[in-house]
Amino acid sequence: MKETGIVYSEQHRSHKTGRHHPESRRRLRVIMDTLRKQHLFSREEYRFITPKTAQLEDLQLVHSRDHIELVKQVCNSGGGLLDLGDTIASKGTFTAAAYAVGSALSAVDEVVTGRLRNAFALTRPPGHHAGSDYAMGFCIFNNVSIAASYLATKGFQRILILDIDAHHGNGTQDIFYNSSEVLYVSLHEDPREFPGVGFDDEVGRGEGLGFTVNVPFPLGTGDSAYLKAMREIVAPITREFTPQFILLSAGFDGYFLDPVGRLNLSHQVFSLIFQEMLDLASEICEDRLVAVLEGGYYTRRLGQLVLSTILPMAGKSLPASVHSHPVDSETEKRAEKVVERVKKAQSEFWDTLDA
Numbered sequence: 001m002k003e004t005g006i007v008y009s010e011q012h013r014s015h016k017t018g019r020h021h022p023e024s025r026r027r028l029r030v031i032m033d034t035l036r037k038q039h040l041f042s043r044e045e046y047r048f049i050t051p052k053t054a055q056l057e058d059l060q061l062v063h064s065r066d067h068i069e070l071v072k073q074v075c076n077s078g079g080g081l082l083d084l085g086d087t088i089a090s091k092g093t094f095t096a097a098a099y100a101v102g103s104a105l106s107a108v109d110e111v112v113t114g115r116l117r118n119a120f121a122l123t124r125p126p127g128h129h130a131g132s133d134y135a136m137g138f139c140i141f142n143n144v145s146i147a148a149s150y151l152a153t154k155g156f157q158r159i160l161i162l163d164i165d166a167h168h169g170n171g172t173q174d175i176f177y178n179s180s181e182v183l184y185v186s187l188h189e190d191p192r193e194f195p196g197v198g199f200d201d202e203v204g205r206g207e208g209l210g211f212t213v214n215v216p217f218p219l220g221t222g223d224s225a226y227l228k229a230m231r232e233i234v235a236p237i238t239r240e241f242t243p244q245f246i247l248l249s250a251g252f253d254g255y256f257l258d259p260v261g262r263l264n265l266s267h268q269v270f271s272l273i274f275q276e277m278l279d280l281a282s283e284i285c286e287d288r289l290v291a292v293l294e295g296g297y298y299t300r301r302l303g304q305l306v307l308s309t310i311l312p313m314a315g316k317s318l319p320a321s322v323h324s325h326p327v328d329s330e331t332e333k334r335a336e337k338v339v340e341r342v343k344k345a346q347s348e349f350w351d352t353l354d355a
């Protein structure tokens with residue numbers, strides 16, 4: 001049995017955002033502490049990998065020279081803000097961000113060559129809000145998009161990115177909006193507040209028409225609508241698309257206690273979503289799946305949340321006794337209607353959704 005890779009670099013520590021910023025160094029510390037306490041380091045099902053840094057040519061698979069230079073300059077001058085919000089760069093951010101990209105690429109490399117069954121890249125800063133020439137929403141370089149573009153250079157022609165972060169991955173959507181090689185599917189909270197795009201009528205353009213699938217849920221949506229979307233949209237579209245590689249933008253800020261996300265998801269839903277994608281990867285693409293960490297800011301629980309996705313990656317059963325969190329039934333009804341609406345709209349592109 002091949003191992004599951006866990007890719008982690010201490011270099012993320014040089015990305016300093018300050019103690020009160022939600023996207024802090026504490027996030028990866030609590031994840032690593034949890035994995036350590038579970039003795040994952042010594043279990044034969046897992047292999048820990050220290051990544052290399054990304055090279056300029058890797059960043060340029062997705063990002064403009066100007067964007068890369070700007071990030072470098074801000075860091076060299078001691079740090080500062082990279083957008084109008086709270087995307088902070090410190091002196092060491094360029095190094096950390098290049099290692100975050102390197103982590104995603106190392107994970108992909110190990111899976112492509114068959115040395116690993118699948119892998120989770122524990123990265124920060126996160127990536128999915130970063131576009132080809134902008135940083136945004138705590139994201140500097142788009143880790144998962146660079147991984148997808150890298151796969152395309154290796155001859156992969158059908159790559160699925162499923163984004164389960166609470167927020168829409170506007171950067172990723174932007175980068176692949178005209179592409180039929182990368183199918184971008186995102187389940188997320190109402191994007192009106194942030195990032196302002198990710199509505200269900202955004203479905204791709206040109207060659208990419210039909211290769212963007214957005215499922216924007218009302219604030220407060222809980223497990224059952226998410227699982228319905230997995231069952232009735234994500235799984236059938238994935239089977240029809242038959243990806244050669246599955247990438248997960250794995251954000252955990254949909255958890256009901258998260259201070260940034262505004263969904264109502266319980267602990268169990270993250271492992272159930274992973275389990276579904278692992279099953280699809282096994283059925284369709286010889287298990288080739290890499291998860292890349294995005295958001296997730298409730299640090300008292302983040303380690304456990306990540307653990308409950310890493311266990312099924314190695315074929316381990318889920319921790320028992322995780323209950324679903326109660327949701328408002330009105331919200332759930334509205335959320336289920338969104339699923340129906342998206343199915344109808346996307347049936348223009350996917351035969352499997354034809355009612």
Ligand SMILES: [Zn+2]
Nearest residue numbers: 165166167295
């Ligand atoms: Zn998020």
